[in-house]
């Protein structure tokens with residue numbers, strides 16, 4: 004389990020991570036979301052002891068990273084999305100890393116197999132494509148068979164096949180009981196990958212809840228109604244407490260009342276319906292709105308355990 008408690012980091016007079024607290028639980032993928040510059044990479048560096056917080060603390064299984072005896076066996080990390088610039092082969096690169104932590108050759112072979120690099124294991128890693136470099140970085144993160152993983156934007160710059168591979172790998176690592184913490188600035192990608200979301204804006208926590216709950220709360224549902232009896236139906240629905248607006252095409256856009264109830268009310272008054280479609284707002288739009296101004300949003304919605 005990874006824990007951030009009141010983490011704060013300032014660069015000059017700018018507070019980049021601001022009193023941030025959250026937990027990354029084992030057995031699930033926790034997505035770490037925020038627009039560019041929100042403070043995700045900085046937070047991950049603090050979790051991994053690469054930077055010191057100005058206040059608060061970060062621990063892995065209750066221990067600060069710098070105090071871990073064999074860190075690779077506790078938490079694996081992928082920090083930068085680029086190929087390794089080395090004249091060494093992928094195998095030797097991993098072997099060197101393994102030897103610093105008393106990890107054997109057999110384990111190096113295993114992780115190379117696991118990330119699908121067996122056929123190029125003895126090729127120079129410096130010549131790898133971005134996707135192969137990402138696989139190598141993930142192999143390094145997995146070397147110590149860690150219970151927790153911290154991955155910073157692992158799908159950046161990958162092709163659809165690479166994205167799918169990383170997505171499935173993260174899910175299977177979580178299914179094995181590991182705590183997987185993965186950052187992204189892409190809401191839609193996280194929506195299909197993560198079980199839980201920690202969302203930040205300007206270094207502050209904006210949401211800490213299940214992905215399902217986030218989607219449910221963030222995207223308002225409305226019903227599109229196409230009818231030749233628009234005026235009567237609009238009046239009827241408004242009397243039932245719904246909010247009705249006319250679209251440019253003359254259809255009704257209805258919120259506050261579900262599609263089956265609209266159909267029942269229309270039927271009871273003998274009104275004709277040509278179409279009844281439940282629609283959801285775009286998740287990406289909701290995310291942009293949510294993170295545009297963290298402070299402003301804070302005042303609007305309930306805190307603690309849900310969308311803050």
Ligand SMILES: Nc1ncnc2c1ncn2[C@@H]1O[C@H](COP(=O)(O)OP(=O)(O)OP(=O)(O)O)[C@@H](O)[C@H]1O
Nearest residue numbers: 014019037038039040041042043044045046187188
């Ligand atoms: N070493 C540093 N010195 C000064 N400012 C920094 C430093 N590292 C990061 N920052 C600033 O802190 C803010 C947060 O950066 P960070 O890289 O953590 O954001 P991010 O959410 O990971 O963004 P991205 O999605 O673009 O990677 C940015 O405004 C950045 O310019």
